[in-house]
Amino acid sequence: MILPAADELLAPVMAIDGFRLACLIDGSTGMVLATREFRENRDGPALPTAAAGAADVINALTLLNGRLATGENLEDVMVTFSDSFFMVRPVGLDQQILLLVIADRQRTNLAMAHRSIRDFCASFTS
């Protein structure tokens, strides 16, 4: 990771039930800035793959939004796999920094996780 000291930033997200992995991504380059991983996540998704996938998803949706031209901003993306949730949310309005959280589907309350992620992103002052 590029900013190891920033890892502590992600501590609040680790409180989500079923938490597996979280990282901050530079949306313009896809670079992982900071990451936290659950200690038993050895068999889980690889961080670079997950981060690159999250950046690609945001990129595709940004292009879609650009084509639709509805004047709206992308708020978050939730992807449901058979075993896990992938949640991506821009930190701030300009979508340069993205937060990716991966959580266990069996143990996660999706509404509570969504709320925690929203509150975490809102905790950043400009």
Next chain:
Amino acid sequence: MSQASKRTRVQRLADSVLPGRAVGGYANLIEARLRKLAATASTGMLPLSGHGDGAIFFRGGQVVYAESTRTPTPARRSVGLAALGLVATDAGPASNGAELVAVPSLDRLFGMLARTEPTIDAVTELLSSESRYAKFRPSDYPAAGQMSPLSIETVLAEVERRHQVLRQLAPVVTADSPVVRFAPRDPPSFQVSASQWTLLVRTGDGSTPRTLAMELGRSVFGTTIEVYRLLALGMLVVPGHAQAITSGQARATTGRGHVVHARPIRRRRRPCLETRPWPIRSARS
């Protein structure tokens, strides 16, 4: 008799004798040199030359700074980022992130990113196949307080990822591909980000992602990706590739089999690009 070609046999021999060295390329050799400097906890500067000149600075075996003549310098970047409103001009000296943890702040996060991105961007440029390194200079190192130390493995992993992305983009656009704005007869509605808007406004005759990045003080890699997105939206075109990119997009989005023919901005300027506020919402005429 062996079926392998002479070149392949020479390559295998070189690989077995000199780990990290590859025939016809110096990139692996440079990586091996960087790893050795990290392993010996070296402090100093490793000059590199190739397409552009530059240097990588080490302190205690960690990469603290890098610069290349083909990427913007940090001073220029901070001016550009401040102009975009992405980072405060008085960001102050480098921090270890403790303040960021205490009070999460986007400005501080951007500040840390602004100190790190130039190094990664420069190393990405310096570790091309044409680069060669010179003698390591232990006495030369940058002033403290301006840099964020990075482990060599982190830097090399990120640089390799970026090289892979650039290889994927290469058939469409590279950092040195000239791009021009696209002026369709029947402009569809588009919405772009502030960053993309800035690129569109600055794109002129002979603009390339690299010249735009140098002008705006932004990452060459990031600008290349952003230009690619604008190409996908059909707002920019690469001369010679215009038909292939825009026709596919037009068919996919309109569903009418309608092909929007690309036309360089030099023939007919689209005045709205300089005057309309972000986001762009132009109604179909």
